[in-house]
Amino acid sequence: MNQKKLDKLLEEEELDSIxxxxxxxxxxNLFYLTNFLAPDPFVYYKKISKEPKMILPKMELSRAKECSSIDVLALSDYVEERDYDEAIKKLVSDSNDVGVPLDFPLSSAKKINNELKPIDVSKIRRNKSSQEIEYIQKAQKVAEKGIKKAIEVFKDAENIDGKLYYDNDALTSSDIKFVIENELLKHNAICEDIIVSSGQKSANPHKSGEGHLCASPIVIDVFPRLRKERYCGDITRTFSLEQSPEVEEMYDDVLEAQKEAFENIESGISASEVHQAVVDLFDEKGYGVQDKEEDINFLHSTGHGVGLDVHEKPGVSEKDEILEEGDVITIEPGLYGKEVGGVRIEDLVVVKKDSYLNLTNLEKELVL
Amino acid sequence: MNQKKLDKLLEEEELDSIxxxxxxxxxxNLFYLTNFLAPDPFVYYKKISKEPKMILPKMELSRAKECSSIDVLALSDYVEERDYDEAIKKLVSDSNDVGVPLDFPLSSAKKINNELKPIDVSKIRRNKSSQEIEYIQKAQKVAEKGIKKAIEVFKDAENIDGKLYYDNDALTSSDIKFVIENELLKHNAICEDIIVSSGQKSANPHKSGEGHLCASPIVIDVFPRLRKERYCGDITRTFSLEQSPEVEEMYDDVLEAQKEAFENIESGISASEVHQAVVDLFDEKGYGVQDKEEDINFLHSTGHGVGLDVHEKPGVSEKDEILEEGDVITIEPGLYGKEVGGVRIEDLVVVKKDSYLNLTNLEKELVL
Structure with a gap:
């Protein structure tokens, strides 16, 4: 199926091979097309309408045959020297219009000395199969289990003057990250850098959080990759361990914005319309959006695709990208104030013909 | 210091800017030059002998100023649209000879429409400062702590007919990976894919291991990255939980090969000589090396550089690369037989003027 999608792309791009x-x-992209996970570089090659092949170091042949249904060739059987550039030159020598992915290095292109056309191969990964959606949902469930473990800790924590304590010790971002990561590990998943950010520090959406936790707000963003299946999930929840009318108001507004975004999702609509619905709602409520700055602002796009990458196509931003059935996207409006901190709520959904399916089940309770 | 190294490289490559x-x-390379960790792309730019600058999304400005001493500019203050290609075009417009790293994408180069010269920026990361060596040693110590936890489990495990059990349950690769990863997490380190491979499965050096563990041999390879400092360690140990003369003989020979490699290390020597010493010793003992295949073979190179990447320059292989003072390299000879499995011993060392310093302290005991 994946090979057929690539054939279709080659046809659209008028290419002989890639x-x-x-x-x-x-x-x-390479994993998507080969199902073979390798730490060292190897070559995947496909001519349009023909079976693809892989060229690998001899050491990897048996492992590749176990994982992948693609024909494999040993590099050393293909070229005299251990020289991938030479192998690639040989491969593409009878092809006129040769494609490469967008991230193909300029330095390699110069060595291969062929007119190579960079095309967006990652496009073919957008429309997820039911198997892929199953893997993504599995990753999302693992993330939810992690956050549930954090909630258990919060429920036993004590708030003293706005700071959290557990068993009389300061409760830190690292403590909560550890609890979540431990749960991910149990389910054979890994997350590069969990966000557990609180108080004023959470005003910066890219700060992963450190030090003694404040009681409110606490933003937790977990985006695990299943080690075996390689697919990712992505979820954010915000918590408050004390009454805070300001955070509660922001929370209600973010939740309303998320609902507004959901209502706009259907295949065929531009993702920018989904984003604009969020922007308009925040604007109406007097928050800073786009170039208008207020005390509390919406700082990022509404969402992004998730699959083999945590961030992939399509973006849900001001850019005009048409949503398609089978796109898996996050919907994650957020509000950030230097004084009050951040509030973000993020779910992961599949775009359907006239609607969407939410892959996220974790409740949305601000005050624990 | 890092900027000065880049200046020197620009001079060697006769470039105006990069x-x-x-x-x-x-x-x-980008982290090395900026000390700013960001999940979204941004631009680093340096003219020769001038102070560098970074161009970033507005949202990241304050965080960048906290982490980095480099001057920062907001993208939106620099170009009208949110358009990095346009910003780069503007940056390089008054520069004739512009460099980019080897991995710079062909697709971006075509858009920027300037004659860009790919150069090997990663070269400047070779000679490690004492601070960098401290971080690498810290990562290595964390890896050692992980393996020690695995050893504790092995010591309490029971060997029944060549398979391991713990508390009457089958002991699996995943169990041991979990024990190690948990220890890494405690020290804020992460490893993409620990190898815990046993019995015949360990004959494939790239198999990360799965299922019920055999008593002999057990190969454990851990290469953690410190999340904060970003530097990596890399260590492999092989264990046997039963008497096995064949594995013991391989072990002694691998250990001898490692010593042989160590004795050859000094600045100024070609890394290929260090590798050749290992090849010669294995060849003498009748193992398969390079193109000669036997029942038991040496399948990979002797080692590789370690730093911000687990695999970086210099390689310790048949390629001619001169070792320099401050190179941090692994020395990891191994032998692999389809019937008997694999044995590998890997330490991490710093190249010194006439010798080396081993950053690895974990004992080398085959039989536990």
């Missing part, structure tokens, strides 16, 4: 040369830990 | 455009989670 190759990818990279390791498949970092290159999700 | 830019990097990427996120600094995946691009270690």
């Amino acid at each position: 190759f990818i040369y990279d390791d498949s830990y970092s290159n999700q | 830019f990097i455009y990427d996120d600094s989670y995946s691009n270690q």
